[in-house]
Amino acid sequence: MSLYLQHGYGKSTRITDAYADGSTSGVVFSPRNEKKDNLDAYIAQLRATGSFTLMMDPQFHICTQTPPKDSYLPKDYGYYQPGLTAHNFTKAAQIQGYAADTLDFQYAMDLDRILSPTVILSTFSDRWIQIAHQLAEASVAHHAGMSSPKPLMLSFVLCETALDSRTEVDQFLDELTTYDVDGFYICIVRDEATYTQHFDPDRLAHLMYATYVLGELNDFEVVFGYSDYLGLPLRAAGATAFASGWSQSLRQCHAGTFIKVDRMGRRPLFRYSSGPLLNTILLSELEQIHSFGRLNDVLSNVALDREIISASSPESSSWNERFSERHHWQTLADLDSTLGSNVRKNMVALRTRVAQAQSLYQDLESIGIRFSRNCDKSHLPEWEEAITEFVRIASP
Structure with missing residues (x-):
């Protein structure tokens, strides 16, 4: 079973119902939507329910957004520091600290994977790409020194526009395939804020190719968050699993997923x-x-x-x-x-x-x-x- 549920606000019995239906075998938790104590209790409940693959997206990348939509993160999750800018990533000690705090926090939880912190990448050529790689490298180094840790997956949050250039995608893959890790957790920030299955064909082809290189050719575990129907071509190309949630904002993500915006909410049509x-x-x-x-x-x-x-x-x-x-x-x-x-x-x-x-x-x-x-x-x-x-x- 390759479908994971993307956890968020208002879980109720949704995850256990889906498990009972035989629809899902895993969960990607959203810490911003759940108090730490409640999340620990819920993980224990799921462990008693059945066999799940449980991981938590640290959502560290929200810390660079203004104003961030981070809810419980600042208060309940000690690795998260809101209001960071590129200036906060100029020293190696800072980056090592972010990586260590994020991994140690998950190490103490009953999770099946440990996910690294990352930042949002608009392209593979701006200054944030170096920061993303430095966080990845620091995570690999810290994970290597942990005592019997769960497998490490490096997180990357990519804007859809980053997939425009095949040359840049290849360069990015050259970097990723050098990491000594178990896999990758990847989220694509969509251009369009509405819920749609549209995706630029060249970008989708490049993303499928990246999936194929990582999953099929290099045997990494590859999990795509917030992917919904588009998880199907990615699975076909070699992804291990893809995630989708109950609300449209948990099925696909866009800039508004991480930034506070004033807008009137309305219930979607059935x-x-x-x-x-x-x-x-x-x-x-x-x-x-x-x-x-x-x-x-x-x-x-x-x-x-x-x-x-x-x-x-x-x-x-x-x-x-x-x-x-x-x-x-x-x-x-x-x-x-x-x-x-x-x-x-x-x-x-x-x-x-x-x-x-x-x-x-x-x-x-x-x-x-x-x-x-x-x-x-x-x-x-x-x-x-x-x-x-x-x-x-x-x-x-």
Whole structure:
């Protein structure tokens, strides 16, 4: 099972429900959203529930954001220091201290992986890239001196724009493959703040290539946070696992994920995750599909579909936010289960799924069904182009 849950505010029974469904085998904790004592107690609860892979994203990178959206971090997590600038990383002793404090804090917790601190990278050529590598190097050195520590994964938080240049991605990979670590935890900060499966095809191809180099060619553990549906092409290219949460801000991250902004909050409309469409669609759009007699074509064929098919129509069903969340994870887990360890075969299977999804979208649109912008088929040609480019440059 390669789907991990991205923990955040309002966990309730969401994680244990997903585990009971067989949808997840791991959790990436968010310390900013949980008091330390509560997190320790919850980890103990999960240990008693079943076999999880548990890790905590230190979220150290939030310390350089202004104003930071850091909640419990400053008070409950001693390694975190808000308001840091590039000036605070000029001395080796400072960097070594940040790394040691972050790793020691996790060492004392019942986690399966220890993750390094990092900073957010807009490109692979600005001054922050050197700081990120210095934090990584300090983490490797400190981890080597710890007594029987859990495996170390180096964290990197990359803005989507950092993936523009293949040359710079290659240079970055040259650095990463020299580290004596067990793996990497990577988060991609999306350009677009809305929840969407869109991704520039060249950037996605470069990210898939990086995944292939790290996971397949160099046998590192590679986990992608906040990746949602885009975790599927990354898994196909060699990633170990990918994470997705319950809210849209836990499924993908963008600049607003880490910075306080004033905006009116509103509850998202109910959605349905369609495996055949490789997308989430609005319940109202599922209702349209039902009215044309095409409901079975878009169903994911997972357990919670029963809530839809047992009703006279999708909108008259008992579908709610919690059903939508659990169904989403069931769908992602089902799609992930079709991927194996052979990257070449994965690409063939994924390309076929993308082509089938495009054909289904076109068929539905031809009979008059209209999808909203972030629920339509426009991401699929991007995925198709990315797969083609990845196969060209990687030759798996």
